[in-house]
Every structure is written in C-alpha cells, then in structure tokens.
Amino acid sequence: MKTPLSSSSSSSSYIIRKARLSPYLFTLLAFIVFVAILYGEDFICILGQLDPLSSDTRPISTTKKNREKLPFAIGKTGIEEEGCDVFSGRWVRDVSNRPLYEESECPYIQPQLTCQEHGRPERDYQFWRWQPHGCDLPSFNATLMLETLRGKRMMFVGDSLNRGQFVSMVCLLHRLIPEHEKSMETFDSLTVFTAKEYNATIEFYWAPFLLESNSDNAVIHRISDRIVRKGSINKHGKYWKGVDILVFNTYLWWMTGIKMKILKGSFDDEEKEIVELPTEDAYRMAMKSMLRWVKLNMDRKKTRVFFTSMSPSHGKSIDWGGEPGQNCYNETTLIEDTNYWGSDCRRGIMKVIGEVFRGSKVPITFLNITQLSNYRKDAHTSIYKKQWNPLTPEQEANPVTYADCVHWCMPGLQDTWNELLFTKLFYP
Secondary structure (H helix, E strand, O other): OOOOOOOOHHHHHHHHHHHOOOOHHHHHHHHHHHHHHHHHHHEEEHHHHHOOOOOOOOOOOOOOOOOOOOOOOOOOOHHHHHHOOOOOOOEEEEOOOOOOHHHHHHOOOOOOOOOOOOOOOOOOOOOEEEEEOOOOOOOOOOOHHHHHHHHEEEEEOOOHHHHHHHHHHHHHHHHOOOOEEEEEEOOOEEEEEEEEHEEEEEEEEEOOOOEEEEEOOOOOOOOOOOOOEEOHHHHHHHOOOOOEEEEEEEHHHHHOEEEEEEEEOOOOOOOOOOEEEEEEHHHHHHHHHHHHHHHHHOOOOOOEEEEEEOOOOOHHHHHHHOOOOOOOOOEEEEOOOOOOOOOOOHHHHHHHHHHHHOOOOOEEEEEEHHHHHHHHHHHHHEEOEEEEEEEHHHHHHOOHHHHHEEOOOOOOOHHHHHHHHHHHHOOO
C-alpha cells in the first residue's frame, strides 16, 4: 500500500509546478538573451552614454583594467590606485627642468617650428610642466625609450601636428646617439629617423585623413576642396604594417565646414560619384576604418597603438576674453579657466571619438591632449616661423591674417604630449 503524500509534499510539488516557466515567458526570455548577444556591443555603448559623465567630451581609453599585461608596460605609477587621470591637471612653471632640450641643439626641427630662430622675443612658453591632479608623470627616460625601440619601428601617422610630435620624439632621443649613427630621410609621404646602433626607426607617415584623399601629396596638399575616398585605408595602411608602436592622429583637415565630400569608387574613375556627409558622420567613418585596420593588422600581444586627440587652435582671442578680432599673436600667458574650451575645438568630433571608442574592443590607448593644450594660447608659432618662404615684413605686420595659431613652437607643448605617450606606453 502506497504511503499517501504528506501535506508538505503536496505543497512542495505545487510550488515546483508553479515555478515552471510558461511557454510565453520562456519565449520572451530566450528572445531577450538572443538580442543581448546579437547587439551586446550596442547595449554597452548605450549604457556608456547614460553614464552621469556622458556629457563630458573626453573619450575613455580602450585600455582596460584586469587585462593581460600590455606590450612594453614595465609597471604602474599608482595612477589606477589613486584614481588619477594624467590628462587632468594644471601647468606648473619649472625653470629648473625645462625645456627638455634646446631648439638650437636639435637639427631636425622644421623651420615652421623654430620660433627662436625666427625672432620670437621671449622664451616663457618653454618653461611649463604638466602636473596631473593626484599623481606625478614619470620622468621621460630617453635611454629606456631607445632600448625599448631596439630592433623595432615606431611610427606617427597623420597630419603636420602629428609630424610635430614625431619631431619632438626625435629631439628627445637623438642626443644619446652618436652623429655617425643616426640619419633622417624622406621618401614621399614617409620620413624616417634611423638610430643605426639600435637598429631602430622612428617614422612619420603623412596621411591627414588616414583614408586616401586628394590631399595625400606630402608637399602639394594645400587644397581647399578636399575629398576623401570611402573604405580606402589600405591605400596608406600597407606602409604601416610591421610597426611595433603606432601613433595616429586626424582632425584639423576635416574642419572645412559642416559637410565633407566623400568619394565612392576610385579617384581614377572617369565619372566620380561624390556625396556630401555631415563632418561628424564622415569622421566617424574614418575612425571605424582605423579600428578595423588595427584589428586586422596589429598583434595586440606584441604591438601598441595610440590615438592622439584633436590639437586645439587659438585663432579667436574673444574666446578667452581678449580683444575681438585678435588671435594667438603676442600671447605669453596661459588660460587659467579650467573649463575653457575654444570655439576651434568641435565638441561633436570629440563626441564621435568617444562613441566609437566606447563601442569597440580594439585595444587603442587614447592620448587626450585636447584640454591641457587648450590652456596654451602662448605656445603657438604665430609669426615666428618659416614655412614655404619667410614671412614678408608686410605679412609680419599683419598678424591677424598671417599668425599661425595651429602649430606649436618647439621645444614646448608637444614634448608634453610625448611625456604622456611615454607614461601610457610604460605605465598604463
């Protein structure tokens, strides 16, 4: 005779039956799981934008915590533990340790950037050091940098501002190399500094849009009607393969207006199909192309990739409370407003970078030099330069028109960019 079920057993059985999923609920949960898998990265991106700090124009770095050790990293500065953002800080005057080299002792600086040689009457712009809040930047160690580059290639890819950072890196290192053991050569779009004893190269590749464009000639590229070819990053990318440390930038050349001309097809086509896109959408296309190229061509276990954010201009003195109609000419002091953001820095572009980087798993380290450079209206070449030809006396007398408020005197601000690159390379 079977033992009758107790009341407690009956109750348990009832609970189990009630806990079973109905077909409708099961179908709903399965659908949610499917969508989460299919659109996981989009959800992450959306959640990232819902962060309370999402209004901040500073993109996050793609370098994550608790990941396998990054190539070339030798330690930490305590930055993560202290919650220190090395890109957030203040400028401190430091006459004891600045500049890191003298203009006259680095023969590789282009005349476009040698402000003292071309008559700048003061040197105050050379004596500022970047001091992050809550931590210190490690001192730039030229010996460590060269030993790390032994048998390797380091390349800067982008426009003339990235070329300035490339030259700054060469100036920071070349004194350790005997004269007969180093050389600088240019091959069309590629400039190569060779440290022969180290079997190492530091290179710059001219590609102002990263993608193929009608401005790709390294000498003849001052074209106002700029056109960029969609899906063409391999045109230049084939020259970047095999590089161990790669530093990208692209921004200034996109700033031709609210729209950008995009070529579908080839520049060789007899009839060209050209469409106009909002600049932010065109820039997003380039960023995604760059990330795809890195994913397919760079070995995350052996190589490092960096992206330098937009370099600000100071072409409108009214932005910082100056006289209307003036610019960076004759500016020798820093901007002290910590929230200052110049009108020449398009927030929409910074937002695009943030959105694209947040939604990607490609390991690129972001060098956010924009805000700290925004404070440095004093550091531009202004009229103290030679580009194609020296400025005429008439041009020098008209700095409102002829002052260069885009490029930076050297030594100066761009050496700090490389100190930050050094920090993120070895102490990420």
